[in-house]
Amino acid sequence: MRSLFDLTWRLLRGGGRRGLLGSSLTLAAVAVSTALLLFAVAVNFAFAGRAERGAWRNPVPLTGTETGQARAVQAVRTGFVGDRALTVVHLAVLAPGLALPPGVPRLPAPGEVLLSPALAELAADDPSVAARVPGRRAGTIGDEALVHPGELVALAGHTPGEAIMTAQWKGDYRLGPSASKVADLTGAPSSDATAYQALAAVASVLMVVPLLVFGGAAARLTVARRDRRLSSLRLVGATPGQVVAMTVAEAVVTALAGALCGLLLYAAAIWPLTGVRIAGGGWFASDIWPGVLPVGAVLLAVPLLVGLSAVVGLRRVVVGPLGVARRQTPPGMRFVRVLVLIACLAATPLLGAGVSLTVVVAVLSAAFLAVNLAGPWVVGVIGRITAATARRPAALLAGRRLVDDPRSAWRTVSGVALTGFVAGFIGLLTPSASLSIENDPMTAWLLRDIRTGTLIVLVVSFLVAIVSAGITAASSILDRRQTYALLRLAGTDLAVLDRARLLETLVPLTVMGGGSIAAGVCCALPFARLTMSGTGALTLLVCVVAGFAGVIAAGAASRPLLRSVTADPAPRPD
Structure with missing residues (x-):
């Protein structure tokens, strides 16, 4: 060994x-x-x-049969300071022994308040903010109890009979869960x-x-x-x-x-x-x-x-x-690859708001993999059509290469094609800014986050696609360096070889990119009813332009390597 x-x-x-x-x-x-x-x-x-x-600030209330175990009454109020959420947890201790959540150094006594570092700083500079969290400051809430850095959170101590523990909330947003008797601050x-x-x-x-x-x-x-x-x-x-x-x-x-x-x-x-x-x-x-x-x-x-x-x-x-x-030339692939993709797309109308997350993730994963499975078969068909209809040497070379090794050609464009699926799926689900409500800041917050998440997914997907196209293009030249060199030695112009290489990428990309976008749109239709907007169409357009530009740039970056390998037709002892 x-x-x-x-x-x-x-x-x-x-x-x-x-x-x-x-x-x-x-x-x-x-x-x-x-x-x-x-x-x-x-x-x-x-x-x-x-x-x-x-x-810990989302209490789990005790049931009627468990009220004897109550150790505290907890009420949570959520408001906004500008576009920043301000959460105040009002707590009245009923019995000793209440366990502390991580990040809370101690329970505040009635009239005391614990502030997060960002809220303490803001309250010191803005009296209107300080008025919303009355009480004597008795400590600082640690990072272990904060959702994110800079969060505005307060934990205020009260007696059980204080009006604030039962009063209806009339703040600038909404009432959280009503005051609840709890056994601990574990929450959900x-x-x-x-x-x-x-x-x-x-x-x-x-x-x-x-x-x-x-x-x-x-x-x-x-x-x-x-x-x-x-x-x-x-x-x-x-x-x-x-x-x-x-x-x-x-x-x-x-x-x-x-x-x-x-x-x-x-x-x-x-x-x-x-x-x-x-x-x-x-x-x-x-x-x-x-x-x-x-x-x-x-x-x-x-x-x-x-x-x-x-x-x-x-x-x-x-x-x-x-x-x-x-x-x-290896044997051709079977049409069953395409049938698998059709079956996955046919299952998407069954999805909707009532379907579990596990089913949604499973169907999306299956559709993704089915696109990748069907890709080489479609590339082979594209190659046969391109070769049969070729009128120029570059097109003939590109078509014959696609027929000879469709899997390798698919690897060059698969990144962008799969990104097209992502763009088609989330393009329809991208909410436009016009859907935000000015009197409902939480809705505006959520829609802004969805747009941010969409951008992150697209950036990651395009990074994968462009890197994949560049690396596989260079690798393809190394794999076929002797073929390129012999064609060059036989008199084929370098520009013809470069055009053939470009066509070998762009022809399947045009077909498979469009097909992948259509497949992504098909998978998104069951969810797009509430968010469909013009923003989605613009996202799709940007994706198509960026994808093609990235692949062309990746191919151009490997052109010096093509020139290098065609300069030495002698085989190397690998």
């Missing part, structure tokens, strides 16, 4: 400058995937942490916190699935070079098990290095991410860091995914190494 890993390491080192470049592309792809995957995972932990820290996540957690889960699916597809595609970068090398080893006597072991070792070593780089990249991004305002404020750094176990799980899962993806593509090498060595 040791000699096998030694051989794998020698092959990695012996690939030369371009072999090292191919491994570097895989490492970069895995690093970006890992960093964004950590962000998608952290979003859920961040909102869960907020919900847990704010639960508010309905608003639960809604944000649900939205975060949907957003995670919209970000995670393209990332997983991109991470899996990273294992197939420079696949042609590796397959030819492994098929040669197979022909000279290497066993199937040895070929699989070498592939897994090479993929996992590269992916592990990329995952560690991605972890460092995400760690560097934590501080800027704390400034993103959602639900009225930014984030504690501990919110953005998902924890040791989730981080460890991601660092373990990414190399395993890359290794598994690399092994899945080895069937031709193991079973038919001669065909790989002779560069035979």
Whole structure:
């Protein structure tokens, strides 16, 4: 076994400058995937942490049979200071032994009040704010009891008979839960916190699935070079098990290095991410860091995914190494791939407001994966049509290449195509500013947060798409460097090769990008009834323009590499 890993390491080192470049592309792809995957995972932990820290001010009332266990009466009033929420928790202790929630140093006596640091500072500067939280200041509420940094929260002590404990609230917003007898201050996540957690889960699916597809595609970068090398080893006597072991070792070593780089990249991004305002404020750094176990799980899962993806593509090498060595076109894919996508889209009308979050997430994930499954088949069909209708050499070369290896062509455009699905889905769900109510600040707050979340998901998706397009374009040149060089040696103009490469990307992108947007719109229709607006159409337009521009720019960035590989037609001993 040791000699096998030694051989794998020698092959990695012996690939030369371009072999090292191919491994570097895989490492970069895995690093970006890992960093964004950590962000998608952290979003859920961040909102869960907020919900847990704010639960103490959302009392769980005792039932009629439990009133003998009451230790306090609690009432929560929510108002606004400008566009900032001000929460005052009124508490009257009935019996000793009331447990303190984290972040609350002690219970205030009647006439005392505990203030969050931001509220204490604001009340000192603004008498009108101080008048809304009367009482003698007796302490400070710690970060463990705050939903976000800078939150305005007060905990006021009262006697049970005070009028404020039972009076109807006539503030500038609304009454929270009416005064309740409680056994402790444990509380439960508010309905608003639960809604944000649900939205975060949907957003995670919209970000995670393209990332997983991109991470899996990273294992197939420079696949042609590796397959030819492994098929040669197979022909000279290497066993199937040895070929699989070498592939897994090479993929996992590269992916592990990329995952560690991605972890460092995400760690560097934590501080800027704390400034993103959602639900009225930014984030504690501990919110953005998902924890040791989730981080460890991601660092373990990414190399395993890359290794598994690399092994899945080895069937031709193991079973038919001669065909790989002779560069035979693999057999075509089956139409069942498209049928799976149609079935997933047909299930979306069953979704709606009454469907559980688990079902929504499952259907969205299935639709995402079905788009990725059907993509190579559609690319193959596009290639046959392009080749049959070609009137110029560049179009003929592009069409024949799409037919020869539709999976590789799909990997180049899959990022943007899947981003089109995201844009089609959330484009219709993006509320416009005209839907906000000026006398209902909480509604305006929520709609603003939805727009912010939409922008974040789109930025992450486009970052994945553009990085994916750039890396796979460069990898494709390395895979076909000898073919390009021989065509150049035979007299093919470099501009023709470059145009063929551009058509090979733009033709399937036009078809699959439009189809993915339509699929996303189809999945969004059951939810778009309340938020559909002109803002969604504008979002879709921006997505289409940005996607095409990003792919064209990525292709242009790899043009010097094309010029370099065509300058040396001699084969290299990989």
